[in-house]
Amino acid sequence: MSEEQNNNSGLGASIIQVQFINWMLNNNSIQPVIDHQIDESYFPGYEKEFNYIIKYWNESKIRDGKGVVPDKVKFAYDFPDFPMFETGDAINTMFSELHEQRCYSLFVEHLQKSAEKSKENSFDAIQYAKEQFDKLYKFAKSDIGNGKCLIRGANERLEDYLKRIEIHGLLGIRTGDENMDKALHGWLPEDFVVIIARTNEGKSWLLLFYLIQACLQGKKVGMYSGEMSHLMMGFRFDTLYKHFGNSQLVGGDPMLGDSSVPEVGAKTLKEYQQYIDALVSGDLPEFRIFTQKDLMGRMSVNKMRILQDRHDFDIWGLDQLSLMDDDRKGREERIRYGNISQDCFTFTEDYQRPVLAVHQALRKASEAKKKDPNAAPTLEDAFGADAIMQNATRGLSFTQIENGAKCSIIKNRYGQKGMDFLYVWNINYGVFRPLQPTSIKDNLF
Amino acid sequence: MENCWAEKYCKRYNKPGCNQFCEGYVVLEILYKFSNIPKKYQYPAILTTTGPDEKVYKEIAQIISGDIISWVNSGNSLLLWGERKGNGKTTMACAIANKFIREMASRTTLEPVVHFIKTAKFFEEMRQQFNNPTPEWPERLKMIETVPLLIIDDIGAERPSDWVRERLLTIIDERYSNNLSTIYTSNCNKQQMMENLHERVYDRIKDARALEFKGPSWRGLSNV
Numbered sequence: 216m217s218e219e220q221n222n223n224s225g226l227g228a229s230i231i232q233v234q235f236i237n238w239m240l241n242n243n244s245i246q247p248v249i250d251h252q253i254d255e256s257y258f259p260g261y262e263k264e265f266n267y268i269i270k271y272w273n274e275s276k277i278r279d280g281k282g283v284v285p286d287k288v289k290f291a292y293d294f295p296d297f298p299m300f301e302t303g304d305a306i307n308t309m310f311s312e313l314h315e316q317r318c319y320s321l322f323v324e325h326l327q328k329s330a331e332k333s334k335e336n337s338f339d340a341i342q343y344a345k346e347q348f349d350k351l352y353k354f355a356k357s358d359i360g361n362g363k364c365l366i367r368g369a370n371e372r373l374e375d376y377l378k379r380i381e382i383h384g385l386l387g388i389r390t391g392d393e394n395m396d397k398a399l400h401g402w403l404p405e406d407f408v409v410i411i412a413r414t415n416e417g418k419s420w421l422l423l424f425y426l427i428q429a430c431l432q433g434k435k436v437g438m439y440s441g442e443m444s445h446l447m448m449g450f451r452f453d454t455l456y457k458h459f460g461n462s463q464l465v466g467g468d469p470m471l472g473d474s475s476v477p478e479v480g481a482k483t484l485k486e487y488q489q490y491i492d493a494l495v496s497g498d499l500p501e502f503r504i505f506t507q508k509d510l511m512g513r514m515s516v517n518k519m520r521i522l523q524d525r526h527d528f529d530i531w532g533l534d535q536l537s538l539m540d541d542d543r544k545g546r547e548e549r550i551r552y553g554n555i556s557q558d559c560f561t562f563t564e565d566y567q568r569p570v571l572a573v574h575q576a577l578r579k580a581s582e583a584k585k586k587d588p589n590a591a592p593t594l595e596d597a598f599g600a601d602a603i604m605q606n607a608t609r610g611l612s613f614t615q616i617e618n619g620a621k622c623s624i625i626k627n628r629y630g631q632k633g634m635d636f637l638y639v640w641n642i643n644y645g646v647f648r649p650l651q652p653t654s655i656k657d658n659l660f
Numbered sequence: 661m662e663n664c665w666a667e668k669y670c671k672r673y674n675k676p677g678c679n680q681f682c683e684g685y686v687v688l689e690i691l692y693k694f695s696n697i698p699k700k701y702q703y704p705a706i707l708t709t710t711g712p713d714e715k716v717y718k719e720i721a722q723i724i725s726g727d728i729i730s731w732v733n734s735g736n737s738l739l740l741w742g743e744r745k746g747n748g749k750t751t752m753a754c755a756i757a758n759k760f761i762r763e764m765a766s767r768t769t770l771e772p773v774v775h776f777i778k779t780a781k782f783f784e785e786m787r788q789q790f791n792n793p794t795p796e797w798p799e800r801l802k803m804i805e806t807v808p809l810l811i812i813d814d815i816g817a818e819r820p821s822d823w824v825r826e827r828l829l830t831i832i833d834e835r836y837s838n839n840l841s842t843i844y845t846s847n848c849n850k851q852q853m854m855e856n857l858h859e860r861v862y863d864r865i866k867d868a869r870a871l872e873f874k875g876p877s878w879r880g881l882s883n884v
Contacts, residue, residue, distance in 0.1 A: 279678075302732070338847055473679075475679050476679045476680070477676060477677070477679075477878065478681065479681075614770075616679065616690045616692075616770060617686070617689045617690050617693055618680060618685075618686045618691070619686045619687065619689070619690045619770055621769075622768045635770070637768070637769070637770055637771050639681050639683055639686050641680075641681060646681050650683050651683060652767075653766070654683050654684075655683050655684045655687060655765050655766040656766035657671070658666075658670050658671050658672045658682075658684050659711060
């Protein structure tokens with residue numbers, strides 16, 4: 216590492232530069248460089264590598280009409296000491312950090328020059344500092360994007376619409392309920408979904424159900440479990456995935472099923488062993504649970520970013536918002552919820568990965584259900600609801616009634632709201648399937 | 661699994677799929693929980709009789725065998741009364757409710773479709789609310805005011821306080837004004853009801869179609 220790479224801006228600065236260059240190589244793109252007018256001054260110590268990529272891109276564009284970045288093998292050959300690794304998708308965050316580091320370097324440089332000048336004449340030094348810092352202030356704010364022109368950029372819409380036709384509107388990860396998919400178009404890359412329910416309604420189960428559906432579609436899942444251990448979450452996984460009786464698993468009962476219910480069946484210890492063997496050797500992607508023990512405390516969005524960069528999950532589940540830390544250390548609970556939910560939303564924007572979070576309705580709302588079991592939680596029932604729901608792209612309320620359940624869309628940034636989805640719902644055997652009114656009609660009449 | 665409410669008519673009864681996760685069973689379980697109908701009235705009843713109440717039974721049986729959803733949605737109301745006790749007023753009111761629940765099962769949004777209140781118990785609950793109001797009570801009242809079919813059982817037997825009567829009037833008037841179906845059962849005649857509930861309440865009840873039960877009590881008989 217050169218001396219310049221160990222300059223005042225520290226090791227963190229060189230890491231972000233290396234990350235950024237790796238991102239360009241991994242994604243075969245210099246679009247952020249163009250968008251933000253980034254030049255070599257952002258890469259002290261890595262100017263050669265940066266300029267090499269840009270030169271290569273420019274030359275290929277002139278030659279072939281389309282710019283490409285150099286092949287990673289070629290790049291590694293030409294820069295054998297350059298650390299190469301996989302990067303996440305959070306290019307906006309990377310640029311913000313890079314820009315901040317560049318501002319920091321300029322800030323220190325101006326301070327040093329001002330200090331030098333003040334040794335000769337402090338008035339000149341002040342004049343110099345004012346001019347430089349005025350310029351620097353404008354530069355620091357220059358990372359604000361330019362927006363998009365709806366008229367000149369109309370082709371983008373057409374392309375997107377054609378893509379939607381092709382996939383019948385289902386743009387995201389399927390929820391496990393066709394009707395809900397029609398309303399929500401699946402969990403979208405920029406979705407921050409908040410599921411609110413009262414205590415003991417099974418909201419953590421619902422979250423786990425959605426995440427298992429994602430896993431079954433080959434999506435890598437990351438989940439924060441603020442209360443439950445890996446083991447308990449694992450048993451719940453088995454229950455929801457293959458209907459092994461949860462109370463029996465937890466209670467050590469060798470009979471894990473119910474022979475009177477075909478979709479559950481009479482499950483035995485042997486079947487559980489076979490299931491576990493198949494699960495371990497099968498081809499389902501990772502489904503990783505993080506507890507407070509793993510994280511040396513509560514989850515925060517900054518920790519999610521570290522884990523996302525490390526594991527590249529396709530979807531996140533957070534159980535639950537009230538058991539998360541606010542990286543910005545808001546003083547009041549309401550402000551903390553606002554900060555956490557805003558950071559979650561920014562996370563989805565940066566990484567283009569949906570985040571599903573559960574949140575508990577107010578205790579008052581739980582009391583209300585004792586007298587009126589049908590009363591579904593409303594937006595107002597969520598503590599800090601205004602702050603949380605402002606940042607959520609979708610809001611779902613969940614109510615369990617006997618062996619049934621109702622999920623209602625209470626906020627939907629991208630479509631209809633106020634729709635109800637009904638389910639047959641049994642936690643112990645992980646039965647969760649949409650209620651089909653036509654089936655009821657066929658049987659009862 | 662409890663006895664299924666649909667065991668007399670469900671095509672899947674005792675066949676594969678007949679278990680606690682049957683969609684019909686799940687929905688009926690929920691709708692009956694909301695309904696507050698006493699357990700003994702939740703299952704199909706015998707709807708024929710001979711003797712003085714034969715005509716009344718036939719009229720109710722016609723309601724039940726007809727388009728019950730239209731009947732309820734049209735805001736039809738009944739006053740099933742008779743000074744003798746135990747001759748089937750509550751049973752018949754609940755038989756209408758049971759048929760309505762059955763029909764609504766395939767149209768459900770898991771909202772209450774029927775609610776049953778026993779007047780004396782309800783008055784007692786209201787009195788408790790006067791002394792110790794709870795935040796959930798308004799939600800319950802709202803549900804009683806808006807549920808498609810409400811059964812008010814044994815109305816008129818008790819003389820409520822002015823406060824309770826005003827609350828009752830609010831409920832009945834709200835339903836009356838919104839053309840919502842209500843079935844009242846009572847052992848009181850018109851005069852007694854006027855005395856106990858006062859004219860303002862009775863005035864709205866009397867608009868319901870009155871069917872008088874004159875027969876003897878069934879209670880204690882093993883077969884009817």
